[in-house]
Amino acid sequence: MLYNLYETQRSLMEPFAEMAQTAAKFLNNPLSPFSQTVYAQRLSAGYDLLYRLGKDYEKPEFNIRSVDVDGTPVAIDERVVLDKPFCELRRFKRFSDDVETLTKTKDQPVVLVVAPLSGHYATLLRDTVRTLLQGHKVYVTDWKNARLVPLADGAFHLDDYINYVQDFIRHLNGLHGNCHVMSVCQPTVPVLAAVSLMASRGEQTPLSMVMMGGPIDARKSPTAVNNLATQRSFEWFENNVIYRVPDNFPGAGRRVYPGFLQHTGFVAMNPDRHAKSHWDYFKDLVKGDDASAEVHRKFYDEYNAVLDMDADYYLETIKTVFQDYSLVHGTWDVRSPDGDVERVKPQDITGTALMTVEGELDDISGSGQTQAAHDLCTGIAEGDRLHYEVKGAGHYGIFSGRRWRDLVYPQVRSFFLAHQPAPAAKPAAARTGAAAVVADVSEDAAQPAATAAPATRQRRSARKA
Template identity: 35%
Template structure:
């Protein structure tokens, strides 16, 4: 019960701060106070507005906010977000542009399950929606999943991806962003051995920890410093009585958020104090840069305890993917079995989460894949976020990824037989060159 109590204590703290913000805003906004303007009341109102919004967003799943899309015909078409596969721990959804012809590129975007919702990739989806049929993994908040649905660990995650790929068919191109990169690689290898006809055409891995030890970062150092017992004792709690998942062991989103914020506490503190002063001066708006960023950043979700712990132990500590020793249901998944799926890795030179060297390790593991179907790209000056959603993604990486997809859109078996090594310009290169 102490874990339920601590979970509910965190929720109580969040709820109290939301209430304090709302109360301060309401109190300082009484019309009678306008008779004698007081800067202190203006500041209280601004503090209340920012505080209420901040703590309210922590338990709200953000909306995709993609309602219409302007196509080549110059008309705005509605975008319907359709669920095509519904599962307990995550759905496969399709961004269906009404009235538009089906696009030749079918892309499965694998979103991270690392504290934030799939909406973190909103700008990535928008950029691909221009000329692609976009599908994405929409993972559920563990606190809303009843205990009766059972466990969900890295093996279950991998099998979910296998099912999603099988559903979409072999003409799919998969793009995995950050955390799911090693498990997406494993899911592709699983299909290569179990059901080769269902393999995707190409696989693009963006900033993922395929080999965390290749280039250590603060994230990998933390994983190596603490023991699994310490993690379980300090990070894992039981969902409280307020949610459907009551009693489920989770790594709470609020606890994750406190870790995120503490890494750059001074920067976040200044951002909120500056926002309060902008509200005081009347310069803030509902969708200004601060609110757009923090509405998404503060929206966190719980992860199942078994998924978090198995990720740390098997992916980071034991490096099962990096050593090609990963197993699913007791059977080894041999990454060397990938022989026809073209694989590309993308890294940011300034990525401090998945540093350069961690993701490109995937190409070394694909021993059965010819060099002509391997490629890598190192984006100069780009950090972790920029390689999938920032300017670097829009201007440089997205065109390269789409070119890679187009070059590998034919029948993979025929392409593998007739492929010839190709020279790739700039810093996109084959494994042999790297």
């Protein structure tokens, strides 16, 4: 019932939000006579703020069109390489017509970035992805909004999340020979489980795992998020935050933890900060500070865009990670797609290096929660481990913003490179031909075409132009 009431309110508010946007533009248009009145700027700012507060926020785009690789612009092609009912595996493939740059990118590490499924879309890691693309081949798990997944596609459990991650790792290992995995926040737990199960079966595991700000052991330095999960019973969550998707969505009837409830919880954690941010936005509009106003818009376009999570997945995460601590107690059993039940044993991981990253001021995953992975992965050699605490960083600062780019990324890049196999030696003929013509201008195949006569190369260049 609550979900239906929310959708009704949203539908009623939508035309008023559009009217507020129109009024804001009209009062701010220099060609409008009303824009010259005394209070026009304030009224325009007020209407703009009303529009921002009342509008519906859809899933943002990554919008990464190019990156610099050692000073050379490289085009990015975003594509879906695997499409599952609840997740798309996206690749950000780099293209260049510069032979030297192409040769350099061909042997760079392959990184699977496992984005959190905890309310926001994977685009929250836009800065993470853009930075990694400077020196890595990058794939990202783009989780789908559960309200858009038809009931016919079945339910989605925490076990399914783990199985998805394993399928993605196998796909990249088969395509590239090996890969590294980076998990941010919530997925640190299922990623560790996925790699543990693969190691126990004797499968090829990733070259390394980088785990950032996640609740491996949520008992350590508990935060408000942890306390909520422990102070409420499993039944309370099931009875108070789970609703069925209304009829106007493809996933009608699916039990979910709605995005709008999650967003309410996010804001409730720091209401004063958000109120001040919106007040500052209003003042920036009045002053004509367009740069500061645009920063606000970009942040809240991402922050206010939320997705529904399948109820089974959400409730099982609460119980497994935050109430039973099944991973650290060694009591976690996971069901595979073929129905087998397997025990998660992190101590079986031996061939995968481990790096953990925590923010000194993280108020979502407390100090020591992520570092606890080292206590569980006893089979990993001491020389293949690293823990890094980012001074002055909160939760988002370890994977986005200046601290991520200047402090964390150099450490992560060095860790990946330290555990990246040396590229296979190329035949002499291939090394000579690479300076001539490149058949595939993507990062995967800097393989030389047969050397053509000068006149032939000129004709090919003319056709391309």
